[in-house]
Amino acid sequence: MATTTQKSSAGRRFALPFRVQFEPRLEVPRWLPLTVSVGAIIIALILGAFALRLSGLTHPFRAYANIAKELFGNWGGISDVLVQATPLILVGLACSVAFSMKLWNIGAEGQFFIGAFAASAIVLAPVLPAETPGWVFIPVMMIAGFVGGALWGFVPGYLKAKFNVNEVITTLMMNYIAIEWNNFFIFGVWSEGGFQMSPRFPRTAWLPRLADYAKEIPQFGGLTLHLGLLFGPIAAVMVWWVLYRSKWGYEIRLAGDNPKAARYAGTNIARNMVLVMMLSGGLAGLAGMAQIGGVVRRLQGAISSGYGFTGIIIAWLSKLNPLIVVAVSILLGALILAGREIGRSGISMLVQGIILFALIASEFLLRNRVRIKRTREA
Amino acid sequence: MTNVTNAVEMRAIIKRFPGVLANDQVDFDLRVGEIHTLLGENGAGKSTLMNVLAGLYRPEEGTVRVHGKLVNFRSPRDAIEHGIGMVHQHFMLVPSLTVTENILLGLSEPRFLMRLPEYHKRIAELEEQFGLRVAPEAKIWQLTVGEHQRVEILKMLHRGADVLIMDEPTAVLAPQEIDELFVTLRSMTAEGKSIVFISHKLHEVMAISNRITVLRKGRMAAPPLDTQSTTREELAELMVGRKVLFEVAKGLSEPGEVLLSVKNVSALNDRGLPALNGVSLDIRSGEILGLAGVAGNGQSELAEVITGLRPCTAGEVTAGGRVCSNCPPRVAIDASVAHIPMDRTGAGTSPNLSIADNLIMKAYRYPPIGKGWVIDERSAREHAEKLKGEYSILAPSIDTHSRLLSGGNLQRVILAREISGRPQVIVAVQPTRGLDVGAIEGVQRLLLEQRQAGAAILLISEELEELFSLSDRIAVIYEGEIMAILEEPDQETIGLMMAGQRGGG
Numbered sequence: 001m002a003t004t005t006q007k008s009s010a011g012r013r014f015a016l017p018f019r020v021q022f023e024p025r026l027e028v029p030r031w032l033p034l035t036v037s038v039g040a041i042i043i044a045l046i047l048g049a050f051a052l053r054l055s056g057l058t059h060p061f062r063a064y065a066n067i068a069k070e071l072f073g074n075w076g077g078i079s080d081v082l083v084q085a086t087p088l089i090l091v092g093l094a095c096s097v098a099f100s101m102k103l104w105n106i107g108a109e110g111q112f113f114i115g116a117f118a119a120s121a122i123v124l125a126p127v128l129p130a131e132t133p134g135w136v137f138i139p140v141m142m143i144a145g146f147v148g149g150a151l152w153g154f155v156p157g158y159l160k161a162k163f164n165v166n167e168v169i170t171t172l173m174m175n176y177i178a179i180e181w182n183n184f185f186i187f188g189v190w191s192e193g194g195f196q197m198s199p200r201f202p203r204t205a206w207l208p209r210l211a212d213y214a215k216e217i218p219q220f221g222g223l224t225l226h227l228g229l230l231f232g233p234i235a236a237v238m239v240w241w242v243l244y245r246s247k248w249g250y251e252i253r254l255a256g257d258n259p260k261a262a263r264y265a266g267t268n269i270a271r272n273m274v275l276v277m278m279l280s281g282g283l284a285g286l287a288g289m290a291q292i293g294g295v296v297r298r299l300q301g302a303i304s305s306g307y308g309f310t311g312i313i314i315a316w317l318s319k320l321n322p323l324i325v326v327a328v329s330i331l332l333g334a335l336i337l338a339g340r341e342i343g344r345s346g347i348s349m350l351v352q353g354i355i356l357f358a359l360i361a362s363e364f365l366l367r368n369r370v371r372i373k374r375t376r377e378a
Numbered sequence: 379m380t381n382v383t384n385a386v387e388m389r390a391i392i393k394r395f396p397g398v399l400a401n402d403q404v405d406f407d408l409r410v411g412e413i414h415t416l417l418g419e420n421g422a423g424k425s426t427l428m429n430v431l432a433g434l435y436r437p438e439e440g441t442v443r444v445h446g447k448l449v450n451f452r453s454p455r456d457a458i459e460h461g462i463g464m465v466h467q468h469f470m471l472v473p474s475l476t477v478t479e480n481i482l483l484g485l486s487e488p489r490f491l492m493r494l495p496e497y498h499k500r501i502a503e504l505e506e507q508f509g510l511r512v513a514p515e516a517k518i519w520q521l522t523v524g525e526h527q528r529v530e531i532l533k534m535l536h537r538g539a540d541v542l543i544m545d546e547p548t549a550v551l552a553p554q555e556i557d558e559l560f561v562t563l564r565s566m567t568a569e570g571k572s573i574v575f576i577s578h579k580l581h582e583v584m585a586i587s588n589r590i591t592v593l594r595k596g597r598m599a600a601p602p603l604d605t606q607s608t609t610r611e612e613l614a615e616l617m618v619g620r621k622v623l624f625e626v627a628k629g630l631s632e633p634g635e636v637l638l639s640v641k642n643v644s645a646l647n648d649r650g651l652p653a654l655n656g657v658s659l660d661i662r663s664g665e666i667l668g669l670a671g672v673a674g675n676g677q678s679e680l681a682e683v684i685t686g687l688r689p690c691t692a693g694e695v696t697a698g699g700r701v702c703s704n705c706p707p708r709v710a711i712d713a714s715v716a717h718i719p720m721d722r723t724g725a726g727t728s729p730n731l732s733i734a735d736n737l738i739m740k741a742y743r744y745p746p747i748g749k750g751w752v753i754d755e756r757s758a759r760e761h762a763e764k765l766k767g768e769y770s771i772l773a774p775s776i777d778t779h780s781r782l783l784s785g786g787n788l789q790r791v792i793l794a795r796e797i798s799g800r801p802q803v804i805v806a807v808q809p810t811r812g813l814d815v816g817a818i819e820g821v822q823r824l825l826l827e828q829r830q831a832g833a834a835i836l837l838i839s840e841e842l843e844e845l846f847s848l849s850d851r852i853a854v855i856y857e858g859e860i861m862a863i864l865e866e867p868d869q870e871t872i873g874l875m876m877a878g879q880r881g882g883g
Contacts (some may be wrong), residue, residue, distance in 0.1 A: 027774075246751050250742055252734070258728040262689065264719060265739040266708035 022368040036362045044358035048351035055347045066238040068343045071334050079210065083295065085326075086335035087112070087304070090287035091311030091319065092325040093239050094149075098280035100243060100320050103273060107156065107171025108284040109277030109308025111149035116283025116292045117182050118148025118262040120198060120299040123205045124190050130202040136209045138227075141289055149285015150278040152178060157277025161270035167277070176310070179219030186301055197300035207294035228290030233326055235283060240322040252276055284308060305336070317359055384446070385410045385541050385572040386431065386462070389439035393426055400426040401437070402428055407736045408541060413563060413573045413581045414602070419814035420592035425467075427593070428543045432464035433457035444541075447827035462822045463534030464543040467550075469526045477501065477512055481533045504535055505807075509565045524555035531562070535574045542566065543574040546581055549812055552673040553840060560586050576701075578617070578814045581595035581843075582678040592616040618669050618816045628826055628848065634663035637834035638684070638715075638803045642695035643703065644858075655858040656693070657795055661834040666825065667839045668849030670872055675701040676715070676858035677838045678720060684836070685717045686710040699805045711740055715802035718792055720808045720838075722785070726792045731774055736780045737795050740823045769794035786817035793824055804828055804835045811845060822848060842869065 045064060052060035080356040091108045098105035119141040122128055127144075128137060156170035183196075190198040210223035211324035243249035255262035255269050262269055287307065296303050314332060335355065340347030386408040393401040393628055400423045408414050413808045416424045429435045431442060433451030442449050445458045451457045454464070478497050482488065488497070500513040512521065516531070527547060544563075558749040563586060564571055577583050583590060584605060592599040592613060593608050596616050599616040647653035653676045661667045671677055674877045682688035683693050686707040695703035702710040710717075719726045727736050742748050746757045762776040767789045773783060780791060789809070796804070806825060810818040825848060829835055839845050846854055846867070854861040854875035861875040 101586055245753060245755060247742060247753055248751065250738075250753055251732060253735070254739070257725075257730045260721075260725040261739065262727045263707060264685075264717065264725045266686075266706065266711045266743075268706065268708075284443050 004149055005035055017373050018374050022372045025369050026261070028366055033366060036365050037359060040358040040362035041355055042198055044351075044355040047358075048354050051271070051350050051354070052342075052347060055162060057342075063342065067338045070341055071337055075223060076319070077217070079223040079335055081330060081334045082229050083224050083226065083333075084107060084336055085329045086226075086228045086232055087287040087291045087307045088310060088314060088329035088333055089326050090235060090290065091284050091307050092314030092329050092332065093232075093322055094280045094287070095311040095315035096318065096320045096325055097239060097243070097252075097283065098321055099256075099315050101252045101272065102259075103157070103160070103276055103280070105153065105156070105171050105277060105280050106168060107174050107178075107308070108280070108287075108311045109173035109304060109306065110171070111152045111284035112184050112288040112291075112308050113175075113178040114146035115149040115282075115288030116299060116303055117178075117185065117288075118285065119289035119292060120147040120185075120190070120201075124299065125200045130204075132204060134204040134206075134208070138207065138293065141205065141293055142231075142286060145285045145289025146282040147285070149288065150282035152285070153277040153279075153281020157274040158299060160277070161273040162246035180264045182299065183301065186299060186351055190299060192298075198298045200298045201293075205293065206297055207290065216229060224295075226290075226294030230296040231286060231290055232329070235286070236322045236326050238263040239283075243322065247276075248272070267317040284311070312356060313356060331363045383410055384408065385444070386574075387443040387446075388427070388431065389441045389443075391427060391430055391488060392438045393423075393430055393435055394438055395426075399596050401430070404440075404593065404596070404598055406431075407602065408574060408593060409589075410572050411567050411570055411575035412588040413567055413575055414584055415575045415577060415587035415605075416593060417578060417580075417583055417590055417613060417617060418599075419578060419816065420786060422593040422617075423596040424593055424833050425545055426596075428464060428545060428574060428576060431457070432462060432543055432687060439569070458539060459532070459535050460545070461538060461540040461626040462647060463537060463539030463541070465527065465534060465544045465545065465547060466529045467547075469527060469530050471518045471526055475518060476517055477516055477521075477529050477532070478514045480518060480529055481536050484638050485537070501536065504532060508535065508569065509562055522555075523550050523666075524552070527559070529552070529561070530838065531658065540570065540573050541574070543576070547575070547578045547579075548577065548579060550845065554672065556582065580613055580815070583613065584610060594619055597665060606619050614815050617814070629830060631664040631829055631850070633850070636831065637698055638662045638836065639696045640680070640684065641694050641696075643680070643683055643690050645679050645688055645690040646678075649677055654683065654690070657855070657860055658693075658712045659836070659837055659853060659860070659863070663802075663832045663834055664829055665850045666746060666837050666848050668827050668833040668835060668845035668852040669855055669877060670842060670845050670852055671840075671855035672876055673840055674856050678807060679858075680855070681717070681719075681805050681836070681838060684710065684803075684805050685715060686741045695773075714799070714802040716740075716799060716804045718796055718804065718806040718809050720811065722788050722792060723781075726843050727780045730779055732777045733761055733766065733771065733780055733791060734776040734854075736791055737762045737776075740795060740799055765794040766800055768841070786813050789813060789821065797828060800831070801828075801833055804833050805838075806835065808840065809837070810839070810841065818844075842872065 002318055016244045028039040049060035049064070052063065071081055091112060092275060094108045094111065095105060122141050122144045128140060156167045156174065158166035159170055167267050172253060186196050186198060192199045207227040209226045210220040214312045251262065251267040251272055254265060255267060255272060259269060288303070291303050292299060310332060314325055335352050338353060342348040384407050388404065388406040391401050391404045404423070407740055416427065421711065423567040426435065430437050433454045433456050436452070442451070444462065448462055451736070466625060471858070472483065475483070478501050479563040481501060482497060493574050498514040505511060510532055512525045512528045518526065521529070527550070531542065531799045547559060551559060556558065566784060567573060575587055587605050589602050589604055590613065591602045594617060620741065628721060638661040640657055641868055643654055643657045644652065645654040657680060669677055669680070674746060679688060683690045683703055684697070686702055686705050686709055688704050693703070694701055697710060700709070700713045702713050717868045729789040738761065742753055743759070747761060749752055759776065764778055766773070767773070770792045771794065772787050780788065783791065804825070809825065813821065822844070825835060825837065837845065837848060851863055851865055852872060854872055856876060856878045861880050864871065
């Protein structure tokens with residue numbers, strides 16, 4: 001009897017002596033996510049090495065080592081990575097908040113620009129005179145950046161809540177409006193002598209950098225790290241607390257997972273939609289403020305290298321967990337700088353792409369358990 | 379050992395899942411031309427066994443013979459080639475395609491040109507043969523659930539199935555659709571088909587099957603029984619493993635003041651058509667009012683109007699003296715109206731939130747759990763742990779996602795949440811639908827306890843037996859109107875009223 005079974009199965013296809021099975025996991029061990037992510041990055045770097053080798057780089061692994069040393073081997077490198085990560089943390093948080101309620105805000109880029117614009121307006125309009133002390137200037141600019149982004153988020157949020165207009169379209173379109181709005185001021189109103197940028201902000205409107213204290217602490221010399229870095233982690237903790245410890249956050253998570261249940265539980269979904277979009281936009285706006293106040297120090301066109309869109313990737317890689325957003329943003333910041341080190345810009349983007357794909361694919365191992373089973377002999 | 383009159387013989391089937399022995403040495407025979415019921419509680423292994431037969435799962439051990447021939451299915455396609463087709467609980471149809479297109483989907487014939495007129499005719503002939511009425515040209519989205527099921531049956535018949543496995547086919551059907559299904563099943567056996575009927579509803583099982591195999595916790599509870607020589611009580615005992623009382627003991631209660639008052643309420647359904655027309659009801663403290671009616675006659679709309687989920691076009695609902703119709707759902711919740719919704723996964727729970735989060739869905743606003751802006755994590759968890767114990771919710775922990783819970787456990791989560799708030803008014807919509815015998819008893823007992831505690835309960839159900847054993851009064855609804863409210867109801871009058879005959883008194 002058993003031989004018949006064996007025969008019929010062998011007759012159909014070639015049989016391996018073992019088979020690989022995937023079984024869904026019910027519980028994920030605590031140590032697993034980190035291990036799997038690190039493993040995914042290592043595998044991606046190995047694959048990336050092949051790509052680098054093909055592009056003519058003779059010693060890809062030596063190049064990796066050099067880049068790592070460049071980025072993390074000295075304070076200057078670390079400071080640069082953190083500067084790069086600063087806006088990413090904030091836009092990553094912006095996207096995480098909105099995605100938690102299944103509001104697909106892909107307009108963080110536009111909200112970033114409007115935040116930058118609103119903060120600049122404080123200096124350039126001018127709302128506050130140039131001789132205002134820093135401790136007034138900076139908080140006012142922060143509020144302006146946040147409010148500007150929040151207003152830019154309010155519009156799609158309100159349209160969605162009131163008329164059920166698809167927020168993907170509105171947020172995407174408003175990106176272009178924001179960029180052109182900024183251009184109008186850069187090219188015209190605030191243009192410095194016809195150049196496509198505003199005049200430099202007065203010193204008191206700069207976010208203080210470590211390098212500013214080089215006189216007192218010589219080790220800080222040349223470090224570009226600015227106060228904006230603190231906004232990110234502080235905002236991350238606040239957003240985490242709101243989502244997981246406040247009534248409002250509970251309503252957001254409920255509405256994100258099952259809007260019908262949220263209605264059944266008596267929450268005001270429309271109001272929460274608008275508020276979440278405003279918080280999301282505000283965080284992205286704050287990122288814009290941090291970027292011009294801490295790095296660029298004037299309003300100009302190229303203040304974002306697609307931060308708003310990178311924020312979407314960061315939010316997903318962190319599974320919308322605000323605290324993980326910080327770590328993922330630092331990783332992506334390092335990747336962006338590493339890309340500049342490699343030079344060959346196409347190839348560096350390729351390696352970045354491989355790393356992101358590997359991280360996303362490794363998800364599968366978190367959700368499933370792999371089992372290798374010996375096929376039963378007759 | 380091989381009996382030629384057996385269409386299917388399964389011997390000593392063992393199927394394991396991680397951590398569970400789903401089938402343990404199960405035998406199953408299906409004679410040609412019979413309807414054989416597989417009976418058991420949720421999770422007893424009925425569907426697993428039939429998924430093995432249908433080629434979806436491969437057993438760890440055991441043999442399957444079809445018409446005396448040993449088979450080893452690797453896929454549902456293998457199974458259907460041997461004439462075995464399964465109609466699953468959840469239908470797999472493409473809404474935008476027609477009946478015929480859905481039936482042809484995935485077949486190698488027709489090859490390129492669809493030749494629809496020809497196939498429409500063939501499907502119509504098949505329908506004629508088995509008494510399955512559904513227009514072959516109709517699009518799936520235009521059809522009712524009962525018709526969807528017919529399409530699934532036709533799909534299998536067209537593929538040449540002579541053994542049909544029906545996985546809980548009555549769970550989604552209205553009473554009269556069940557009758558139609560039974561007529562169809564009988565006509566199929568008359569044509570020589572053999573049918574496996576999976577169910578846990580005893581009266582249906584007694585009505586339709588020739589033989590019954592009872593599974594309990596993955597094992598056979600007894601050798602196959604002849605339906606004629608068994609009783610519901612015996613089946614229930616085999617299924618649950620202990621005696622089951624069909625009559626829940628209902629204590630006396632003294633109805634007090636009116637807590638829920640529905641006055642002349644009219645409302646529209648989701649398609650904008652009138653669903654309720656001048657409905658009036660009063661329910662007093664300590665009273666259960668049963669609402670009988672065929673599904674889709676306005677019951678769910680009434681529940682939604684009372685709980686504030688649906689606006690009404692006329693009339694007014696007051697709960698504990700407060701108006702809560704045409705107000706946000708929040709108002710009804712504050713007025714202590716509990717709602718046990720029909721759609722447990724769709725509205726009653728949030729699948730990717732933890733059990734703890736699901737249990738505080740109503741309580742999070744009020745102290746001690748909600749304090750100002752904050753949810754007090756400690757008291758929220760204490761609350762959840764307490765309810766998990768009191769209502770015996772079976773789950774690894776209160777952090778388990780609610781989507782991993784079985785139907786009965788999910789209903790316990792909802793009941794725990796709704797009842798623990800000591801509500802004045804309870805709107806229970808089909809609270810025992812789809813649950814197994816043991817769980818039904820538990821839910822019914824909880825509702826009676828609340829009646830004793832002085833709540834006013836509106837019980838909406840399609841199970842007449844349940845309404846009779848629990849209700850103090852029964853109202854009958856037909857096309858959005860209350861036919862009558864009966865103090866001393868009898869089955870026959872109610873049956874006539876459910877069909878639209880107006881009551882005299």
